[in-house]
Amino acid sequence: xxxxxxxxxxxxxxxxxxxxxxxxxxxxxxxxxxxxxxxxxxxxxxxxxxxxxxxxxxxxxxxxxxxxxxxxxxxxxxxxxxxxxxxxxxxxxxxxxxxxxxxxxxxxxxxxxxxxxxxxxxx
Numbered sequence: 001x002x003x004x005x006x007x008x009x010x011x012x013x014x015x016x017x018x019x020x021x022x023x024x025x026x027x028x029x030x031x032x033x034x035x036x037x038x039x040x041x042x043x044x045x046x047x048x049x050x051x052x053x054x055x056x057x058x059x060x061x062x063x064x065x066x067x068x069x070x071x072x073x074x075x076x077x078x079x080x081x082x083x084x085x086x087x088x089x090x091x092x093x094x095x096x097x098x099x100x101x102x103x104x105x106x107x108x109x110x111x112x113x114x115x116x117x118x119x120x121x122x123x
Contacts, residue, residue: 002112009117020081022096038092052103
C-alpha cells in the first residue's frame with residue numbers, strides 16, 4: 001500500500017513558477033515508477049510527466065517539454081514537478097500517481113493516486 005500526498009499548488013501569474021511535491025508513504029518507494037497527471041475542468045486526465053524507479057529515465061508531455069521537469073529523491077520518498085514559464089492553459093488539478101512498473105505513460109497502469117493539488121495560472 002502506498003499513500004501519496006501532494007503539495008505546492010496555488011495561484012500564480014503567467015510566466016511564473018511553482019514546484020509541486022508528492023510525499024509517499026511506505027518502504028517501497030524505490031521500487032515504483034511515479035507520474036504527474038493533470039485534469040482541467042471538462043477535460044480528460046492527461047499525463048504530464050513520468051519518472052522511473054531510480055530516476056534515470058523520464059518522460060515529459062510535448063505540451064510541457066522545456067518548461068516542466070520531473071525529479072525524485074528516493075531518500076525522502078518524494079517526487080517533484082518543477083513548473084516554469086506557466087501558462088493559463090496549465091490550470092488544472094495536478095495528481096501524482098505510483099505504478100509498479102519501471103515507468104509508464106498510461107494512466108490505467110498507475111495503481112495509487114494522491115488527492116490532487118490545484119494549480120491556477122492567471123493571464
